[in-house]
Amino acid sequence: xxxxxxxxxxxxxxxxxxxxxxxxxxxxxxxxxxxxxxxxxxxxxxxxxxxxxxxxxxxxxxxxxxxxxxxxxxxxxxxxxxxxxxxxxxxxxxxxxxxxxxxxxxxxxxxxxxxxxxxxxxxxxxxxxxxxxxxxxxxxxxxxxxxxxxxxxxxxxxxxxxxxxxxxxxxxxxxxxxxxxxxxxxxxxxxxxxxxxxxxxxxxxxxxxxxxxxxxxxxxxxxxxxxxxxxxxxxxxxxxxxxxxxxxxxxxxxxxxxxxxxxxxxxxxxxxxxxxxxxxxxxxxxxxxxxxxxxxxxxxxxxxxxxxxxxxxxxxxxxxxxxxxxxxxxxxxxxxxxxxxxxxxxxxxxxxxxxxxxxxxxxxxxxxxxxxxxxxxxxxxxxxxxxxxxxxxxxxxxxxxxxxxxxxxxxxxxxxxxxxxxxxxxxxxxxxxxxxxxxxxxxxxxxxxxxxxxxxxxxxxxxxxxxxxxxxxxxxxxxxxxxxxxxxxxxxxxxxxxxxxxxxxxxxxxxxxxxx
RNA sequence: GGCCGUGUACCCAAGUGGCUUAAGGGGACGGAUUGCAAAUCCGUUAUCCGCGGGUUCGAAUCCCGCCGCGGCCUCCA
Numbered sequence: 375x376x377x378x379x380x381x382x383x384x385x386x387x388x389x390x391x392x393x394x395x396x397x398x399x400x401x402x403x404x405x406x407x408x409x410x411x412x413x414x415x416x417x418x419x420x421x422x423x424x425x426x427x428x429x430x431x432x433x434x435x436x437x438x439x440x441x442x443x444x445x446x447x448x449x450x451x452x453x454x455x456x457x458x459x460x461x462x463x464x465x466x467x468x469x470x471x472x473x474x475x476x477x478x479x480x481x482x483x484x485x486x487x488x489x490x491x492x493x494x495x496x497x498x499x500x501x502x503x504x505x506x507x508x509x510x511x512x513x514x515x516x517x518x519x520x521x522x523x524x525x526x527x528x529x530x531x532x533x534x535x536x537x538x539x540x541x542x543x544x545x546x547x548x549x550x551x552x553x554x555x556x557x558x559x560x561x562x563x564x565x566x567x568x569x570x571x572x573x574x575x576x577x578x579x580x581x582x583x584x585x586x587x588x589x590x591x592x593x594x595x596x597x598x599x600x601x602x603x604x605x606x607x608x609x610x611x612x613x614x615x616x617x618x619x620x621x622x623x624x625x626x627x628x629x630x631x632x633x634x635x636x637x638x639x640x641x642x643x644x645x646x647x648x649x650x651x652x653x654x655x656x657x658x659x660x661x662x663x664x665x666x667x668x669x670x671x672x673x674x675x676x677x678x679x680x681x682x683x684x685x686x687x688x689x690x691x692x693x694x695x696x697x698x699x700x701x702x703x704x705x706x707x708x709x710x711x712x713x714x715x716x717x718x719x720x721x722x723x724x725x726x727x728x729x730x731x732x733x734x735x736x737x738x739x740x741x742x743x744x745x746x747x748x749x750x751x752x753x754x755x756x757x758x759x760x761x762x763x764x765x766x767x768x769x770x771x772x773x774x775x776x777x778x779x780x781x782x783x784x785x786x787x788x789x790x791x792x793x794x795x796x797x798x799x800x801x802x803x804x805x806x807x808x809x810x811x812x813x814x815x816x817x818x819x820x821x822x823x824x825x826x827x828x829x830x831x832x833x834x835x836x837x838x839x840x841x842x843x844x845x846x847x848x849x850x851x852x853x854x855x856x857x858x859x860x861x862x863x864x865x866x867x868x869x870x871x872x873x874x875x876x877x878x879x880x881x882x883x884x885x886x887x888x889x890x
Numbered sequence: 891g892g893c894c895g896u897g898u899a900c901c902c903a904a905g906u907g908g909c910u911u912a913a914g915g916g917g918a919c920g921g922a923u924u925g926c927a928a929a930u931c932c933g934u935u936a937u938c939c940g941c942g943g944g945u946u947c948g949a950a951u952c953c954c955g956c957c958g959c960g961g962c963c964u965c966c967a
Contacts, residue, residue, distance in 0.1 A: 381894085384894085386906085403967075404967095405967080406966085406967095411967085412967090414967060415966095415967045416967080417967070418967035419967075421967095422967095461965080564893090567893065567894075567962070567963085568892080568893035568894065568962095568963095569892085569893060569894095569962080569963060570893090573892055573893075573963080574963075574964090593964085594964080596964070597964095620964095620965090641967065642961090642966080642967025643894080643895075643960090643961050643962075643967075644961060644962065644965095644966055644967065645962095645966085645967070646893095646894075646961080646962065647893085647894090647961095647962050647963065647964085648962085648963085648964050649964095649966095652964090672894095672895095672961095672967090673967070674895065674896080674960075674961075674967095675960060675961060675967075676967085677959090677960075680959095682960080709902090712902080712903075712915090713902075713903070714903085714904085716895070716896085717895080717896060717897095717903090717960095718895085718896070718959075718960050718961085719902095720901095720902070720903095722901075722902070724901065724902075724916070724917085725901080725902050725903095725915095725916085727916080728901090728902065728915055728916045728917090729902095729915090729916095731915080731916075732914095732915060732916090734929095738930095767904085770906085771906090773904070773905090774904095775902095775903055775904045775905095775913085775914070775915090776904055776905085776913075776914085778903095778904090778914065778915075779903095779904065779913055779914035779915085780913095780914090781914090782913095782914055782915070783913090783914075790930095791930065791931065854925080857925075859925055859926065862925090862926095863926070863927080866927075866928085870928090875928065875929085876927095876928070876929095877928055877929050877930095878924080878927085878928075878929085879929080884929095886929095
C-alpha cells in the first residue's frame with residue numbers, strides 16, 4: 375500500500391485506482407524537445423518513474439503516459455499570450471550553429487529548417503538518455519507509441535476541445551482574435567496553487583503585458599489558440615491558422631489517452647502554477663466532473679553543489695556531461711533519486727561517487743547471491759527479512775533513503791567477501807536458499823532500478839585510451855617485479871592524475887575510471 | 891507583498907509525539923590486508939536536530955514568531 379503526498383489536498387493519502395479492478399492511470403508532464411534535457415529535468419522524470427515502479431511493486435497495473443512537447447512555444451514572459459520568440463526557431467538557430475562549429479555528434483544529420491526534424495532530433499536524444507537512466511515509460515513506448523504522445527499528433531482533438539469550451543461559455547474569442555479560457559467561469563481556480571483569481575487580480579503588476587490584458591476578461595485568462603500566420607508550426611482552425619496554447623496539450627492528451635478522470639498527474643514544482651492549475655480548469659470544464667487528476671505529484675528542484683542550476687555557471691549538466699566525467703548511468707539515476715522528491719535535492723560530484731560505490735557493493739551482493747542461489751541457508755535470509763522494512767519505507771510517501779537503508783542493512787548479513795557461504799547448521803536446512811534472497815533483491819531493484827543499468831563508465835575519462843593504460847600497467851608491473859617501487863608509484867600517480875584508479879588484486883591489476 | 895515547500899553531524903540524507911541518550915551512505919580517524927597505496931573487511935565519529943517562545947508527563951517531530959534556502963505569482967522539471 376502506497377501512501378503519497380497529494381499537492382492538491384496537501385496531505386498524505388493512500389493511492390488506489392479510481393476503477394478498483396482496473397489499472398492506475400498516470401500522466402507525467404514530459405520534456406520539451408527544443409533542447410537536450412538536463413539532469414534537473416531528469417530528476418523530475420526519474421521520480422515519476424520511481425512512483426510508477428513503486429505502484430507496480432505494490433501490485434498495481436499502471437498505464438503511464440508521458441508526453442513530449444514538440445509544438446514551438448514562446449520564450450518571453452509575455453508569451454503566454456503569444457509574444458516573444460518561437461522556441462523552435464531558437465532551437466533551429468542553435469542547431470545551425472552547432473553544425474557550423476562541428477559540435478554536433480558524428481553522423482547526425484538534421485535539417486535545421488524543418489521544425490519537425492528538430493523536434494525528432496531532440497526527441498531521439500531524450501529517448502536515448504531516458505533509456506540509459508531506466509525510465510520504464512520509454513521502454514513501454516517501444517510497444518505502445520501512444521504512451522509517449524506528441525501534441526502535433528493531437529491538433530484536431532485540441533480544436534474540438536477548445537470548440538466545446540467555447541460552446542459551453544468557458545472560453546471566448548477576444549478582440550485580438552485569440553481564444554482565451556474564461557477563468558471566472560471556473561470557481562475552483564486556484565485550488566491547487568493557492569493563486570485564486572482575487573490574488574492574481576490584486577497581484578497583477580509588471581509581469582503581464584498591458585496590451586493583452588486589455589482584451590481579456592480577467593488577467594488570469596490564458597490562451598487556448600493563437601492565430602498566427604508567422605508561427606513556425608501552424609494549423610488550420612475555426613479561429614484562423616495558428617497554434618494551440620501550452621496548457622491545452624496536456625489536458626487533451628491525458629483525457630484522450632487515459633480518460634476523463636485520471637488517478638495521478640505529475641510534473642516539476644514549477645508546473646504547479648500556471649500549467650497544472652490551468653489544466654485542471656480546462657479539463658474539469660470540458661468533462662463537467664468535479665475532479666481531473668485525483669492525485670497530484672510534484673518534484674522539487676535540483677540544486678547543483680548547493681547553488682541553483684545556472685547556464686552561465688555551466689551547471690546545467692546533461693547526462694552526457696556526467697558520463698564524460700566517468701559517471702555511470704546507474705550512479706546518476708541513484709544520485710538524482712535518493713533525495714526525497716519533496717525536498718530540494720543537492721547534486722554533488724561527491725554524491726555521485728557515493729552513489730557509484732553503493733551500487734558497486736550491491737552488484738557484488740547480487741553476484742554473490744547468484745553464485746550461491748541453490749545453496750540452502752537458515753531462513754528467512756537477510757534480504758528477504760529486509761523486504762518488510764523496504765516496503766514500509768517506500769510505501770511511506772516514497773522514502774527512498776529509508777528503503778536504501780533497509781537494503782544496506784541486509785548487506786551486512788551476507789558474507790559477500792567469502793568464497794563459500796557458511797554451511798547451514800544440521801537440522802536447520804530447508805528453510806530457504808540464497809536464491810530466495812536474490813529474488814528479494816530483485817524486487818527491491820525493480821523499484822530502485824539501478825542494478826540492470828549500465829554501471830561501468832562508458833566514456834573515456836582524462837583522454838587516455840585503453841592501450842595507453844595497459845602499456846602503463848605493464849611498465850608498472852615490470853618496475854614492481856624489479857622492486858623499483860619509486861618508478862611503479864610514479865606510474866600509478868600518473869594514472870591517478872589522468873582519472874584512472876588501479877586495483878592490485880590476486881589475479882593481477884585492474885583499473886577503473888574515476889568520477890569527477 | 892501573496893501562495894507553496896524546506897532547514898538534522900565535515901558532506902549527502904532518514905526520522906510522521908514515548909521503541910531515538912537521532913537510521914543509512916560518504917568522508918575523516920584507528921585496526922586487518924598491502925612493498926607503499928587503492929579496493930575490501932572490522933571499529934570510532936551529533937547528549938543533539940536554523941533561532942526564540944509555547945502546548946504536553948514527554949517534541950527533531952504539534953503550535954506561534956523570527957531568520958535562511960528553494961519554487962511559483964503567466965518561459966521553465
